[in-house]
Amino acid sequence: MVVAIVGIALVGLTLRDVFHTLFHPGGHGGLASLICRAAWVVCIHLGQRARLLAGPSGVLLTVIAWLLLLIAGFALILVPLLPEGASYGSGSPQGSPFVDALYLSAVSASTLGLGDVVIQDPSWRWLAPFEGLLGFGVITAAITWLTQIYPALSRRRSLSLDVWTTLEDYGASPPVQPSSVVRSWATRLAAVSVDFVQNTETFWFRENDPRLSLGPALHRLDDVVATNPDIEENRQLQRSLKVLREIMRSQYGPHAASHLAGNRE
Template sequence: MEWLITAAGAVLVLVGLRDVFHTLWHPTGRGGLSTAMMTAVWRSTRRFGPRGTIAALSGPLSVIMVILMWTLLVVAGWTLVYWPHMPDSFSYAPGLDPAERADLVDGLYLSLVMVATLGLGDITPTDAWLRLAAPFEALIGFALLTAAVSWISQVYPALTRRRLLALRLASLRAAGGLPSPPRTAATAVLLQQLADAVNHVRLDLDQHAETYYFHDGEPDASLAAMAGYAAGLAVQGQRSREAAVRMSAAMLGRSLEGLAKSLGPFLRRDGDAWEIFAAYAADHGHAPQAGG
């Protein structure tokens, strides 16, 4: 029975580490547990309205909750590893009676101490395998801290690129949009640049799925609001007489279709880009901005 509990603890740790890997380092950027947690936080905050202070907290809160979930999985798993072998496989500091230290609380205490890399030394393993396992938990704890800091540092540059694209589209809309009919070489360059920016945003979303759950506030800074306008620009550009403009507009259209495909799983729906972008805007509490 002792080894069954220990094995269950090891499985729990592996489940947590697998989710960390799939969230932070796998190309899809979507761990099953982390995605479920972020979706739950997103839906919970939307009950208070799709916009406002609570909605603005949904992204940071979802990241915090995922990090806490990973930590709890590791701590709980190692608690189950230690607990069945206490007190016989551990030595205790003077003043601690081993006969009174065989409960789950001590296993949890030791797990917390090791994952936090505190190394207090009042309870130490004596069995050879535990003497090797305990430092491994400390390494996992250090890796979790490093991963959390790295994750946060990667999220905000991706959000900045998304917001810059939205602001550029909003500025173009305020300036009157593309000339009608769009003929100049400068228009082709502009559409090409927009296509490149959309591709960057799509890659950010594919690799950092958590960015979807960050609310961008005002419509001008929200790609959820401005994506429909970008789709309108692609349609308008394809009506040009200039081949270069039509080609750039077609590339923008393809980039937007790819972005819509990446957004589909978050919205749990299929359809053309226009439908996806309308649902995207509604999910973030915005009215889609028309264009074209």
């Protein structure tokens, strides 16, 4: 019975992490954050090009971890019921209780429903369809997660490219920009700030093309503000830059902004 309680706790913690990562605005699951950070640490030790894989691999490993934990949790719930409480189909060999429970849990989570191992107790038969529903839900939610990540990255990249194409020829002394352009940058920076709050994993995505990188764009926008800090549009841009950096520090640590920015390009 203790094993089943551990399994219930594991399933509950997994679902909590999924909820906080995917459905809680501004929230993020501890497991997702931990895996993305670990993927980044590993990738930076593998070289510059490997850093480009940190974000995608962190997201992929998070989804895999959710599914494996869900399968393991339900397997622990099923262990006390096996083998006496299950019916094995013809040609289906009976293994150890944990191996059979793990197999049955994996089949249920993947919604395959092979039927070669079936729980006999009517009180526990609902576990298989319930796990199948949760497994399908996690996979569907993970796909939705991906559809949220890449639009956020697109907004960040388009802003960076726009800043680069406008200011590249001026170095650290850009001319005064039209008010409409500066206001547009401030508004788009606010959108990037919201993306970092709602899609924290996007921080770990890096760009191969420096023109698409947010770090150099932030430096150039600082230069725009410095040209004439008394203009209202520049003050608005300065506030947007400040908010973005505060969010990055609160989400990723005190050195997050410089970590993302890297060297000035």
